[in-house]
Amino acid sequence: MIKKELFYVLIEGGILLDDIALGNNIPFLFAILIPILYKYTKRIHTGWFVLIAPFVLFIYFLSYLPVTSAGDAISQTLNWVPSLGINFNLYVDGLSLLFALLITGIGALVVLYSIFYLSKKTEKLNNFYVYLMLFMGAMLGIVLSDNIIVIYVFWEITSIASSLLISYWFYRKKSTDGAVKSMLITVFGGLSMLGGFSLLYVISGTFSIRELIANADMIATSSLFLPAMLLVLLGAFTKSAQFPFHIWLPDAMEAPTPVSAYLHSATMVKAGIYLVARFTPVFGGAAEWFWIISIVGTVTLFWGSISAVRQKDLKSILAFSTISQLGLIMTLLGLGSAAYYYGNGVEDTLYTTAILAAVFHLINHATFKGSLFMTAGIVDHETGTRDIRKLGGLMTIMPITATVSLIGLASMAGLPPFNGFLSKELFFTGTVNVTSFDFFNLETWGILFPLVAWIASVFTFLYCIILFMKTFTGKFKPENYDGHVHEAPWGMLISPMILGSLVIIFGLFPNLLSSSIIEPAMAAILPEAQGFDVNISHWHGFNTELFMTIGVVVFGVLLYMMMRKWSQTAFYQRERDPFNQLYDHWYDGLIKGSQAVTRIQMTGLLRDYMAYMAIFIVMILGYTMIRYNAFAIDMTNVSEITPYMWLLVIVFTAATIAVPFINNRITAVIVIGVIGFLLALFFVQFRAPDLALTQLLVETVTIVLFMLVFQRLPKLKKEKSRPRFKLINLIISLGVGGVFTTIALSAFAFRNDVNFPSIAEYFIENSKVLGGGYNMVNVILVDFRGLDTMLEILVLAIAALGVYTLIKLRLKGSEDV
Amino acid sequence: METLITILAGVLVTVATYLILSRSLIRVILGTAILSHAAHLLLMTMGGLKQGSVPLLGEDAGSYVDALPQALILTSIVISFAVTALFLVLAYRTYQETGTDNLDELRGFKDE
Numbered sequence: 001m002i003k004k005e006l007f008y009v010l011i012e013g014g015i016l017l018d019d020i021a022l023g024n025n026i027p028f029l030f031a032i033l034i035p036i037l038y039k040y041t042k043r044i045h046t047g048w049f050v051l052i053a054p055f056v057l058f059i060y061f062l063s064y065l066p067v068t069s070a071g072d073a074i075s076q077t078l079n080w081v082p083s084l085g086i087n088f089n090l091y092v093d094g095l096s097l098l099f100a101l102l103i104t105g106i107g108a109l110v111v112l113y114s115i116f117y118l119s120k121k122t123e124k125l126n127n128f129y130v131y132l133m134l135f136m137g138a139m140l141g142i143v144l145s146d147n148i149i150v151i152y153v154f155w156e157i158t159s160i161a162s163s164l165l166i167s168y169w170f171y172r173k174k175s176t177d178g179a180v181k182s183m184l185i186t187v188f189g190g191l192s193m194l195g196g197f198s199l200l201y202v203i204s205g206t207f208s209i210r211e212l213i214a215n216a217d218m219i220a221t222s223s224l225f226l227p228a229m230l231l232v233l234l235g236a237f238t239k240s241a242q243f244p245f246h247i248w249l250p251d252a253m254e255a256p257t258p259v260s261a262y263l264h265s266a267t268m269v270k271a272g273i274y275l276v277a278r279f280t281p282v283f284g285g286a287a288e289w290f291w292i293i294s295i296v297g298t299v300t301l302f303w304g305s306i307s308a309v310r311q312k313d314l315k316s317i318l319a320f321s322t323i324s325q326l327g328l329i330m331t332l333l334g335l336g337s338a339a340y341y342y343g344n345g346v347e348d349t350l351y352t353t354a355i356l357a358a359v360f361h362l363i364n365h366a367t368f369k370g371s372l373f374m375t376a377g378i379v380d381h382e383t384g385t386r387d388i389r390k391l392g393g394l395m396t397i398m399p400i401t402a403t404v405s406l407i408g409l410a411s412m413a414g415l416p417p418f419n420g421f422l423s424k425e426l427f428f429t430g431t432v433n434v435t436s437f438d439f440f441n442l443e444t445w446g447i448l449f450p451l452v453a454w455i456a457s458v459f460t461f462l463y464c465i466i467l468f469m470k471t472f473t474g475k476f477k478p479e480n481y482d483g484h485v486h487e488a489p490w491g492m493l494i495s496p497m498i499l500g501s502l503v504i505i506f507g508l509f510p511n512l513l514s515s516s517i518i519e520p521a522m523a524a525i526l527p528e529a530q531g532f533d534v535n536i537s538h539w540h541g542f543n544t545e546l547f548m549t550i551g552v553v554v555f556g557v558l559l560y561m562m563m564r565k566w567s568q569t570a571f572y573q574r575e576r577d578p579f580n581q582l583y584d585h586w587y588d589g590l591i592k593g594s595q596a597v598t599r600i601q602m603t604g605l606l607r608d609y610m611a612y613m614a615i616f617i618v619m620i621l622g623y624t625m626i627r628y629n630a631f632a633i634d635m636t637n638v639s640e641i642t643p644y645m646w647l648l649v650i651v652f653t654a655a656t657i658a659v660p661f662i663n664n665r666i667t668a669v670i671v672i673g674v675i676g677f678l679l680a681l682f683f684v685q686f687r688a689p690d691l692a693l694t695q696l697l698v699e700t701v702t703i704v705l706f707m708l709v710f711q712r713l714p715k716l717k718k719e720k721s722r723p724r725f726k727l728i729n730l731i732i733s734l735g736v737g738g739v740f741t742t743i744a745l746s747a748f749a750f751r752n753d754v755n756f757p758s759i760a761e762y763f764i765e766n767s768k769v770l771g772g773g774y775n776m777v778n779v780i781l782v783d784f785r786g787l788d789t790m791l792e793i794l795v796l797a798i799a800a801l802g803v804y805t806l807i808k809l810r811l812k813g814s815e816d817v
Numbered sequence: 818m819e820t821l822i823t824i825l826a827g828v829l830v831t832v833a834t835y836l837i838l839s840r841s842l843i844r845v846i847l848g849t850a851i852l853s854h855a856a857h858l859l860l861m862t863m864g865g866l867k868q869g870s871v872p873l874l875g876e877d878a879g880s881y882v883d884a885l886p887q888a889l890i891l892t893s894i895v896i897s898f899a900v901t902a903l904f905l906v907l908a909y910r911t912y913q914e915t916g917t918d919n920l921d922e923l924r925g926f927k928d929e
Binding site: 665 | 818830837840850857863873875905907
């Protein structure tokens with residue numbers, strides 16, 4: 001077997017996991033090796049080494065074709081976190097293989113192209129190829145994995161790798177801005193998707209897509225069905241640049257052109273498409289799934305095509321065109337999901353046409369869009385500009401580039417005999433079929449699908465003409481370009497030429513792929529309906545679709561002829577997508593809003609923080625008291641008050657209330673002392689001799705300390721505050737005091753209800769017996785609860801050390817401790 | 818009597834909170850001192866202020882007051898003394914270095 005041999009050549013003596021697992025991991029291994037290769041082999045362009053990985057993988061994945069076209073699938077498990085059910089469950093079926101072939105095939109061509117596109121003298125090639133390999137490995141991980149958590153992990157790696165690649169020229173502000181934008185949007189979607197996956201796990205108890213499909217009925221009846229679906233779709237829509245999350249894609253065009261060709265046309269943006277296709281058996285059949293995907297897809301298709309027309313930059317046109325085409329594929333997947341309406345996927349050409357068109361167009365789009373980006377890159381590389389207002393007349397100077405572009409554009413516009421024509425015809429068939437559906441309210445609204453599709457196709461045709469005519473025809477103006485303009489080197493032309501010839505081959509022999517790739521992929525999307533008989537042909541007779549195509553061409557040409565008129569309108573002049581403003585406002589608002597919140601809350605004043613805490617405590621405790629109606633005052637168990645106590649309490653209260661009014665530090669110290677000594681008197685009254693003794697001593701020492709320190713502190717000034725400030729403080733203090741008192745009183749009252757016996761009796765009985773002492777308080781302190789005392793001594797020691805250090809240690813500003 | 822003492826502790830807490838919310842560092846320290854008094858009073862009261870003998874076994878009495886809250890308060894007095902002492906010295910040093918005891922003026926360094 002070729003497969004095995006190739007494998008052993010590649011991994012001689014290496015660590016081998018298993019076939020698919022290794023295939024998935026080869027790009028990651030390369031990502032580790034590239035920096036070493038780059039460092040020691042400066043003379044050879046690093047891309048040549050990198051080329052091995054996608055090329056070998058492409059051939060390796062080709063070897064699976066017989067398996068999947070026979071309707072089988074290969075699965076393999078590598079344990080990761082078995083206790084959580086998270087494992088590398090790799091599963092290869094028709095859909096996975098289609099994507100794996102796209103990723104590795106176009107990956108190989110893009111690496112080849114990049115070898116000639118990026119100079120080995122001026123560019124940091126190791127960074128570029130490490131990111132690219134990371135991306136490729138992650139992308140393969142997404143399409144090969146059966147475990148949704150593993151899919152999520154790889155999904156985020158593609159987001160990160162994509163942002164790294166967009167900001168490859170990190171010294172340009174636009175590049176980093178674009179990277180941040182794509183990161184924010186795709187990671188937002190990724191996280192939503194993780195939420196959706198978690199909900200699916202909650203519903204079904206499994207992370208495996210196979211098992212999710214098996215449990216589709218259970219999921220459909222769950223109350224979490226809709227949230228799970230919406231969250232998963234958010235992930236798919238953000239990644240695949242669907243409306244209104246499409247805004248990151250045009251800004252991602254700041255990446256080097258090989259990246260745009262690979263990530264932002266052929267692979268990463270199709271991850272969302274893959275996700276939707278993969279989850280169609282799980283969610284398909286629900287009206288929400290059908291409508292959301294179809295409408296979002298159609299709006300994206302429409303918006304992308306009309307926005308592309310007004311761009312003046314080659315890559316921007318292609319970016320919006322990608323958005324539009326992704327919308328087209330998404331629409332088809334939405335329409336195709338109607339197959340599940342009658343149980344698990346009936347075989348009916350009405351529905352399956354849409355899925356067929358989606359799969360077919362997926363392949364076609366990857367081929368022509370890849371080649372178009374590459375030719376745009378060549379034009380940029382050789383002329384130094386991508387602005388269609390400067391370009392023109394390049395046909396005779398770059399004949400090969402012009403030819404490849406023409407093929408790609410004709411295919412994108414949907415002209416025979418190229419593959420785009422076939423998929424566009426199928427697309428029209430799919431949308432026309434919708435009009436005959438009689439569920440999901442389609443009797444009334446179904447007609448909109450072919451209508452919008454047709455208008456979008458006219459605009460698609462229009463921007464294809466603009467792209468070609470403005471770039472390659474017209475007058476050649478040498479003053480617009482820096483330096484001598486000439487045809488690209490052969491190496492750069494190979495990849496677009498291969499893709500261009502694929503466009504023709506798939507166009508002329510469309511059934512080349514049908515049994516080997518398209519049918520297994522369709523079977524993966526509609527697993528219950530087996531035995532497709534795909535037969536794509538150019539000629540269907542005179543039917544609606546043909547007239548629609550003729551209409552597209554006629555109107556497209558007419559619109560182009562009248563371009564001089566409508567190009568003056570404001571619509572055409574405004575290039576930037578209006579939804580960017582929404583994003584910009586959100587982005588600025590987020591930063592300014594959080595700054596404002598921080599400014600309000602983090603004032604840096606102790607008083608404010610204290611007030612926040614006090615208010616919060618009062619509110620939460622007060623609320624709890626009211627909520628549970630916990631107010632109680634119990635007088636039954638209260639001891640009587642002697643007249644002497646009354647006197648003490650009155651003096652004590654008076655002294656305390658006086659403190660805030662004192663504006664003389666000596667008086668303040670004296671009053672504080674009075675309060676402390678009165679407290680000692682209370683302790684005497686409460687039969688606590690040790691406490692009274694300690695309180696007297698401590699109070700005396702504290703007063704001495706106060707005196708020592710106050711003599712060095714400024715005079716106690718009168719608080720010069722506005723009355724309002726004082727009033728608020730007073731209210732807060734009264735609140736704290738009030739809540740404190742209420743809780744204490746209630747606690748005391750409820751204590752009698754519960755009537756737990758005190759452990760006081762234990763100490764009375766055992767102080768002498770176990771502790772050998774008569775003073776119960778002291779026995780508790782040193783015998784029963786000696787640990788408290790030990791640590792309290794430690795506290796004193798630390799405080800003493802702290803005081804000593806504070807006074808002795810003097811460091812100057814720059815000195816380190 | 819418990820009700821009365823509890824209300825008294827409430828008054829102490831109110832005054833202490835008011836002092837802590839003021840701008841002068843000295844008043845804040847006074848506030849914390851009063852707050853610890855309030856806590857001690859509360860501890861005492863919650864243990865019950867029943868009339869009984871002092872918790873000395875030598876006393877020939879029918880009942881004793883609860884000894885455990887007293888032990889807790891004793892520990893607490895010492896700790897709050899330690900903290901107050903440190904706090905006072907800290908205030909003194911702060912004033913020495915910055916020349917102010919007004920908390921509104923203590924705003925950290927500009928370059929922080």
